[in-house]
Amino acid sequence: MQCALVDDDPLFNEEVIEELGGRFPSLQVEVIKTEKEFRERLDDPAKFNFDFVILDVMVHWADQSEESLPDPALKGGYFRAGIRCLEEILKRPELAKVPVIIHSALDEDQILAKVREQKLAEDHLAIISKRSDLANFCEAVQKQMPTA
Amino acid sequence: MEISAIERSVSASVASVVEAVFEAGRSSSFGGASGVLRKLASLCHADGCVLWLWTEQGPPEERQLFAAAEWFRSSALLSFHYLSNDSPTARQALAGEAFNYKVSPYLGREERDPDARAAGALGIKSYCTVPVRWPDMEAILPTAGMVNFYRCGTEPFSEAEFELAKRLACLVLQLLTDASNRSGFAALRSVADELRQARPLSSDQTEVFSGWFRNTLQNIVQLLGKEFNCVETSAYLEHPDRPGRIELVAKEWPWANKQREIYEPGVGLTGYCFQKGVPVRIFDLRRFERDLVSIQEEYKGIGWTKAFPVDKPVEGQVSSDGAVAPLSFLAAPMMDEGKVVGVVRCCVVRSVPHYFTGDQMQSLGLIANQLGDWCGHNFRLHRAHEKRRWLEGYVEGMSRLNRRAHDAAVKHKRDNAALYEQALRALAQAVPEAHSYCMRLVDEDRSNLFFTCHYPELEQNFASHAKKIRSVLLPLRGGDGTLSAAAESFHQNEVVLVPDFSKSKYRRLYFENTAALIVAPVSSAEQKYGTIEVRFEQTADISELAVSAMRLLGRQLGLYIFLGDQIEKLRESENRLDTTMKEQRETFENLQHQLKTPVMLAHMKAKKIATAMGRGHRMEREMMLLKGLLRRAEQVASNVKLFVELARGEAIKINPVAATRRVLLERLQLAAQELNVLMRRQVRFVVEEDNFEVLDAAVVYLDLQLLDQMVDNLLDNAGKYSTEPSTASIACGLTREDRYFFVSVSNKGLPVTAVKARTLMQRGTRSDQAVWGGQQGSGLGLYLVSKILEAHKGLLEIIPTDKRGITDFRLLFPVGPRRL
Numbered sequence: 019m020q021c022a023l024v025d026d027d028p029l030f031n032e033e034v035i036e037e038l039g040g041r042f043p044s045l046q047v048e049v050i051k052t053e054k055e056f057r058e059r060l061d062d063p064a065k066f067n068f069d070f071v072i073l074d075v076m077v078h079w080a081d082q083s084e085e086s087l088p089d090p091a092l093k094g095g096y097f098r099a100g101i102r103c104l105e106e107i108l109k110r111p112e113l114a115k116v117p118v119i120i121h122s123a124l125d126e127d128q129i130l131a132k133v134r135e136q137k138l139a140e141d142h143l144a145i146i147s148k149r150s151d152l153a154n155f156c157e158a159v160q161k162q163m164p165t166a
Numbered sequence: 167m168e169i170s171a172i173e174r175s176v177s178a179s180v181a182s183v184v185e186a187v188f189e190a191g192r193s194s195s196f197g198g199a200s201g202v203l204r205k206l207a208s209l210c211h212a213d214g215c216v217l218w219l220w221t222e223q224g225p226p227e228e229r230q231l232f233a234a235a236e237w238f239r240s241s242a243l244l245s246f247h248y249l250s251n252d253s254p255t256a257r258q259a260l261a262g263e264a265f266n267y268k269v270s271p272y273l274g275r276e277e278r279d280p281d282a283r284a285a286g287a288l289g290i291k292s293y294c295t296v297p298v299r300w301p302d303m304e305a306i307l308p309t310a311g312m313v314n315f316y317r318c319g320t321e322p323f324s325e326a327e328f329e330l331a332k333r334l335a336c337l338v339l340q341l342l343t344d345a346s347n348r349s350g351f352a353a354l355r356s357v358a359d360e361l362r363q364a365r366p367l368s369s370d371q372t373e374v375f376s377g378w379f380r381n382t383l384q385n386i387v388q389l390l391g392k393e394f395n396c397v398e399t400s401a402y403l404e405h406p407d408r409p410g411r412i413e414l415v416a417k418e419w420p421w422a423n424k425q426r427e428i429y430e431p432g433v434g435l436t437g438y439c440f441q442k443g444v445p446v447r448i449f450d451l452r453r454f455e456r457d458l459v460s461i462q463e464e465y466k467g468i469g470w471t472k473a474f475p476v477d478k479p480v481e482g483q484v485s486s487d488g489a490v491a492p493l494s495f496l497a498a499p500m501m502d503e504g505k506v507v508g509v510v511r512c513c514v515v516r517s518v519p520h521y522f523t524g525d526q527m528q529s530l531g532l533i534a535n536q537l538g539d540w541c542g543h544n545f546r547l548h549r550a551h552e553k554r555r556w557l558e559g560y561v562e563g564m565s566r567l568n569r570r571a572h573d574a575a576v577k578h579k580r581d582n583a584a585l586y587e588q589a590l591r592a593l594a595q596a597v598p599e600a601h602s603y604c605m606r607l608v609d610e611d612r613s614n615l616f617f618t619c620h621y622p623e624l625e626q627n628f629a630s631h632a633k634k635i636r637s638v639l640l641p642l643r644g645g646d647g648t649l650s651a652a653a654e655s656f657h658q659n660e661v662v663l664v665p666d667f668s669k670s671k672y673r674r675l676y677f678e679n680t681a682a683l684i685v686a687p688v689s690s691a692e693q694k695y696g697t698i699e700v701r702f703e704q705t706a707d708i709s710e711l712a713v714s715a716m717r718l719l720g721r722q723l724g725l726y727i728f729l730g731d732q733i734e735k736l737r738e739s740e741n742r743l744d745t746t747m748k749e750q751r752e753t754f755e756n757l758q759h760q761l762k763t764p765v766m767l768a769h770m771k772a773k774k775i776a777t778a779m780g781r782g783h784r785m786e787r788e789m790m791l792l793k794g795l796l797r798r799a800e801q802v803a804s805n806v807k808l809f810v811e812l813a814r815g816e817a818i819k820i821n822p823v824a825a826t827r828r829v830l831l832e833r834l835q836l837a838a839q840e841l842n843v844l845m846r847r848q849v850r851f852v853v854e855e856d857n858f859e860v861l862d863a864a865v866v867y868l869d870l871q872l873l874d875q876m877v878d879n880l881l882d883n884a885g886k887y888s889t890e891p892s893t894a895s896i897a898c899g900l901t902r903e904d905r906y907f908f909v910s911v912s913n914k915g916l917p918v919t920a921v922k923a924r925t926l927m928q929r930g931t932r933s934d935q936a937v938w939g940g941q942q943g944s945g946l947g948l949y950l951v952s953k954i955l956e957a958h959k960g961l962l963e964i965i966p967t968d969k970r971g972i973t974d975f976r977l978l979f980p981v982g983p984r985r986l
Contacts, residue, residue: 027763028846029791033770076759097752123762124755148766 019163020067022059024050024103025074025121030148034072034121037152038159053099054080054088060106060113068116069164071107075100075122075129101132108139115142117162121155123148179209183334183341199235199342203313206338207237210323210331212315214238214288217298217338218255219311221248222449222521228456231256231311232492234521235342238288238316253281258295259312264332266294268322292322296335300343313338343525350529353393357533360386361540367547372555374406374548375415383416386537387510391418394496394526396512401537402429402436403500403508406545407552409707412440412509426471434471436509439497443506445534447527450492451513494521498534502542510534553711556596560715563592564722571726575733582730583619589723590621593698596715597684600700602677605688606652607696615652615696652697655685659694661717662686666705681705686716690728698723753946757809760802768795787843794844801878808875808950818957822867825907825979827858833874834896834909841881848891849913851881857899864900865982866907872954873909873977879947880911880975887915889971906960906978914971923964927952951977 019042025031035047048068050056056077059065077099079088092102100120107113120129120143129145146158183205199217207215219234231249249256254271258264270290272282293316297309313335315323323331364382371377383401391399400417404410414427426434431441439446446465448454454461454470462468497511510530515521522530567588574580590603597603602622606615651672655662664670664683672683682702688695698720700712771792775785808818831853838851845851877896884894894913901908918926926948952962958979965974 029767029795029844030763033767076756095752097755123759123766149762152770 019044019069020046020048021159022050022056022066022068022071023047024053024056024071024077024100026051026078027074033152034155037156041156042159042163051078052080053077053096053103056103057106060110063112066113070117070119070159070162071103072119072121072159073100073103075120075124075132077103098132101136101138104133104138104143105136114139117142117144117164119143119158119162120145121148179330179334180337182209183337200237202338202342203235203237206313206331206334207239207315209334210315210327211317212323212331213240213318214290214316216314216316217311218249218259218314220259220309221453222447231259234311240288240318247281247284249281250279255295255312255314259297259309262297262309264294264296264328264335266323266325266328268292288316289318290316291320292317294323294328294331296332298335298339300339310339343523347525347529349393350525350532353390353529354532354536356389356393357386357536360389361536364540367544367551369551369554371548371551374545375403375413379544380415383537387416387418390510390512390530390533394512394522394530395516396494396496396522397514397516399510399512400425401500401508401510402440403541404440404506406548412437415508433469435468435495436497436511438465438468439499439509439511440506443499443501445498445527445531446495447497447522447524448495449521451495452493491515491520496522496527496530498527498530500534500538500541502538502545505542507538507541507545510537556598556711559595559598560592563588563595564719567592567722567726571730574730578737580730580734582727585726585730586619586723587621589698589719590619593700593716593719594621596719597700597712599702600684601680601703602701603699604701605696605698607688608656608694615656618696651683651685652699655687655697656694659687659689661713661720663708663713665708668705677701679703682708684708684712684716686713686720688720688724688727690721690724692728693724695724695727753809757802757806757946761799761806764795764799764802768792768799771795790840790843794840797840797878798844798882801875801882804871804875805879805946805950808953809946812950812953818872818954820869820872820954820957822869822958825861825866825868825870825873827861829870830861830873830898830909831855831858833870834877837874837877837881838896841878841885845885847885847888849885849888850891850893851884852893852895854895854897857897860898860900860907864904864907866979867982868958868979869954872957876951876954876977877909877911879951880977883947883975884911884913884915888913889915900981901963901976901978905981907981908963908976908978910974910976912972912974915973917967917971918964918973920966923966926964927962948975955979 021038023031023034025034031049035049038045038047050059075098076096078096079099094102100122104118104120107116107118120133122129124147126145126147129147133140133143133145142162144158144162146155183202203215203217207213215237216233217235218231220231221229230251231253233247251260254265254267270285270292272279272285272290275282276286277283293314295312295314298311298313300310313331315327315331317323360382365378367374367379368377371379387399387401391397397420398418400419401415402412403415404412410430412429412431414425417425419425429437429440431437435446435448442465444465446468448461448470449457451470491514493513494515495511495513497509499506500508500510510533512522512530567585570581570585570588574585586605590605593603594600602620604617604621605619607618608614609616651662651664651670662683662685664672664685667681667683680701680703682705683699685697685699687697698716700716771788775788775792811818834853838853841851881894881896888894892914894911896909896911898907898909900906948962948964955962955977960977960979963976963978965976967973
């Protein structure tokens with residue numbers, strides 16, 4: 019099983035990968051550090067073959083080494099990057115049922131408010147705060163993981 | 167005493183004459199005079215009876231007796247015939263004596279004497295002549311004329327008949343005057359009835375000289391024609407909207423040639439009557455020049471424009487001997503509240519006596535006054551309707567203007583062009599008689615007025631001119647000191663009136679067909695914006711209403727522009743406030759996130775350490791990470807605390823101590839070391855230990871904890887924005903002629919220009935790349951650093967990115983006196 023971890027905090031990613039690796043040995047976790055990279059992967063079905071997705075909310079657009087800025091139509095800066103990524107997933111009918119876990123330092127009701135502001139479907143969505151224990155996080159992942 | 171038979175006969179004769187006079191009064195005025203004379207003739211057994219009256223105008227020595235009224239059994243006419251002053255009748259008239267010519271003195275003189283010829287044509291053999299006098303003018307005139315009784319037979323008048331003639335003749339003028347008066351009263355009554363039935367001017371009738379008004383006057387003119395028994399009757403009025411022109415409104419005009427339709431006051435007999443406000447009565451227009459002296463004695467300065475076709479008498483106006491009836495003229499002014507509003511005139515009496523009497527003049531005067539009252543009432547109604555229509559139009563125009571301004575304010579959409587156009591449309595309703603309307607605004611440096619809007623749109627063939635006008639500036643100060651009307655209005659902030667350009671001090675530069683102009687300023691209490699102008703093609707009698715309307719509209723438009731500017735400023739402030747609030751929210755969200763992340767990670771690490779106790783190097787590494795995370799959490803917390811204090815307007819409190827080389831170096835090395843542990847990017851932090859010995863000599867006071875905070879902020883930025891792989895250097899030294907000690911962080915990363923360097927210290931400033939592509943950051947770091955340095959009397963110096971790609975951030979502290 020493969021999962022995408024969309025988060026730009028390397029320290030947190032280390033912890034999460036270690037925890038998930040311990041709990042789900044067969045799980046392969048691929049880190050996507052920027053929104054730009056996520057969108058590029060999304061546009062190429064061959065490169066987006068994840069069984070579920072873990073999204074942080076505040077993610078940067080591109081790596082510092084790149085001279086890259088997004089379409090001016092995209093509003094909200096990096097404060098809403100994860101929500102935009104969720105929106106992009108839900109726009110694609112073939113991906114609408116892919117489970118998504120939002121894992122962010124923001125409070126859960128803050129995250130839910132942002133999701134509902136954009137009127138996004140919550141059927142395959144779970145929200146868990148980074149304040150919560152990683153064990154709880156793994157349980158939420160387990161619930162969202164599609165059955166084999 | 168028994169009344170003698172003669173007396174009874176005379177009484178009966180008088181009674182029948184009186185009856186005849188009443189009958190004359192019932193039929194028409196003097197027109198019934200022939201009936202009266204017929205009655206007299208029959209009572210005296212005469213074959214004819216003529217009332218000879220003196221002409222009323224002309225030098226006394228040139229006055230003549232003329233046949234005012236007549237009756238002949240043979241139906242011959244003596245009408246208009248003038249008797250020469252040496253005729254027997256004239257001599258008797260001058261003497262004021264009656265005479266019985268048993269043999270006509272005209273007999274045998276027909277060839278050389280026109281009077282004799284006329285008498286001969288009538289077959290007159292004898293006649294008696296009796297003087298008549300106006301009842302109230304006996305002291306002034308010895309006689310008004312003579313009544314002659316003629317016989318064509320051989321038998322002259324007997325003494326008894328002569329006596330009867332004398333008795334009856336003296337009644338003639340009195341009775342005919344009474345009849346005339348009754349006729350005059352009848353005319354007055356008929357006119358009053360007509361006016362009573364007339365409809366008042368309706369509110370939708372914009373042209374006063376039309377509809378019921380004109381029809382009523384036409385009916386009255388026809389009525390007067392009948393009552394005064396004249397060929398021409400006309401009514402002229404001064405139009406309330408076109409003063410100075412006396413216009414023909416109703417007429418009875420029998421001649422083929424065109425009647426004069428407009429008079430100016432003082433021109434012609436009609437104009438004279440209007441200008442002087444006095445009735446005018448001319449006995450015979452054909453004798454005008456002959457009688458001019460006496461006429462002008464009565465009517466000072468009067469002149470005749472010869473509008474009547476004196477050579478074309480109306481049918482029935484020529485006597486059997488070829489004489490033409492007098493062209494008698496009568497005009498009376500129509501008065502309303504002491505002011506002349508028009509003239510009613512009558513000309514050419516249709517039948518005997520072929521001239522207008524003084525009583526008729528008085529009657530016409532009364533009728534004219536009645537008409538004047540009625541016309542004045544309708545003119546006032548017209549002005550009231552016009553005012554009401556004007557007011558409705560003005561209110562409608564202003565309502566539309568208000569709506570447009572309101573919509574612009576509510577819908578957040580300012581459309582000045584549409585507002586100005588609507589203002590000019592409202593102006594067009596306020597001053598409808600103008601030809602064009604335009605608006606000018608002052609330019610930014612307030613030295614010229616430029617043309618901004620014109621209504622109606624300038625015509626196609628004027629387009630190039632319009633383009634030129636739009637680009638032309640109207641100087642607010644003329645080179646030779648002269649001002650345009652618009653400039654004067656702008657400067658004085660008052661309405662400028664130019665009722666006649668040709669007589670004003672202003673020049674017409676671009677609108678050559680402008681004859682008159684009103685300019686009003688567009689201003690508010692705070693500011694002058696420009697002017698609005700209306701132009702007239704004719705020289706204008708500018709009304710107070712127009713001036714007031716323009717003044718008000720200029721103020722209103724100025725107010726709308728002012729309000730629009732204020733609303734825009736408020737919106738900008740609101741937007742800025744929204745942006746600031748949004749930035750503030752994002753900043754707090756970011757700070758919250760920054761604070762939570764290291765704390766959460768520290769919590770995780772602590773748990774790991776607890777479970778990994780005793781596992782050697784891994785624990786040490788985890789401890790270092792934990793320490794680094796806690797340091798980061800502390801840095802964020804300190805930033806938050808400082809941010810809140812600054813937001814509250816509080817000063818930063820510093821606790822400065824003397825900085826030594828050893829202490830400074832240790833703190834910087836620790837900061838670098840801890841950040842290196844945390845750093846997951848390929849960026850290393852190194853302390854350049856050169857130059858720290860300057861602190862052995864220089865005395866620098868600084869708050870060490872705040873120094874840590876500043877250095878952490880700079881290192882944090884360097885960690886986020888440095889390219890990979892790279893090294894960020896921490897160094898120190900003296901600068902600015904050794905007046906300042908600096909601690910610097912240099913890195914290779916996002917380029918910073920000199921311009922950008924200046925803005926980076928502002929709160930919340932981050933480059934676009936940093937906003938989207940950088941690491942976490944609230945944009946506060948450099949801002950807080952600069953504030954801390956301010957508290958130290960130091961400053962933040964950013965050396966822009968050099969050719970190597972290195973940017974240098976320096977913390978400058980003032981150096982105290984050197985250590986000895």
